[in-house]
Amino acid sequence: MPQDKLEGVSHRRGAIPRIKAILTLFAKTAELFFGGLLRRIVVVLILIMAAFLPAASAGEKPSRWRVAWHVSQVLLAGSQVADAASSWGKLEANPLLQTSPRFGYGALALKFGALAVSLTAQHFMVRKNPGRIRFFTCTNLAVTGMLTGVTVHNTRVP
Numbered sequence: 001m002p003q004d005k006l007e008g009v010s011h012r013r014g015a016i017p018r019i020k021a022i023l024t025l026f027a028k029t030a031e032l033f034f035g036g037l038l039r040r041i042v043v044v045l046i047l048i049m050a051a052f053l054p055a056a057s058a059g060e061k062p063s064r065w066r067v068a069w070h071v072s073q074v075l076l077a078g079s080q081v082a083d084a085a086s087s088w089g090k091l092e093a094n095p096l097l098q099t100s101p102r103f104g105y106g107a108l109a110l111k112f113g114a115l116a117v118s119l120t121a122q123h124f125m126v127r128k129n130p131g132r133i134r135f136f137t138c139t140n141l142a143v144t145g146m147l148t149g150v151t152v153h154n155t156r157v158p
Contacts, residue, residue: 065133069126072140073119079147080115084108086154 087103099106122136 063133065137069122069133069137069140072137072144073122075144076140076147077115077119079144079151080111082151083147083154084111086151090154090157 084103087107089102089104091101092098092103092107097103097107097110099110122140126133126136
């Protein structure tokens with residue numbers, strides 16, 4: 001039986017174990033960079049995402065784009081968490097998130113609320129028109145890259 005390179009996850013079960021392995025790897029990497037608070041946030045995020053990811057049955061195999069779309073959603077959520085952790089307590093430059101001068105719970109609620117709305121909207125749009133999966137996958141990955149750049153910038157700001 002072939003083994004995956006990520007922590008010995010078997011190919012037999014589909015994409016879900018690989019996504020969990022990727023999330024675990026992301027959490028370990030984030031802990032090295034940001035410490036305990038981000039670890040707790042990422043662990044909660046992993047549990048939530050694992051609960052809502054559809055389990056692939058043995059009879060039907062999801063398309064590669066559908067798997068890539070789910071992975072891009074997880075990466076988008078992870079980049080949002082990393083951005084929030086790197087912004088915590090610092091002056092907020094985004095006027096849409098300025099509930100107070102510094103990034104805090106209000107801005108965090110707005111940020112994760114917008115993420116939840118966008119992921120839910122994607123889900124319903126893809127249900128109506130499965131051809132949009134490629135667009136949403138590419139968009140999620142582009143936003144993930146942008147937020148990763150913002151996170152790196154935030155870590156350099158005192």
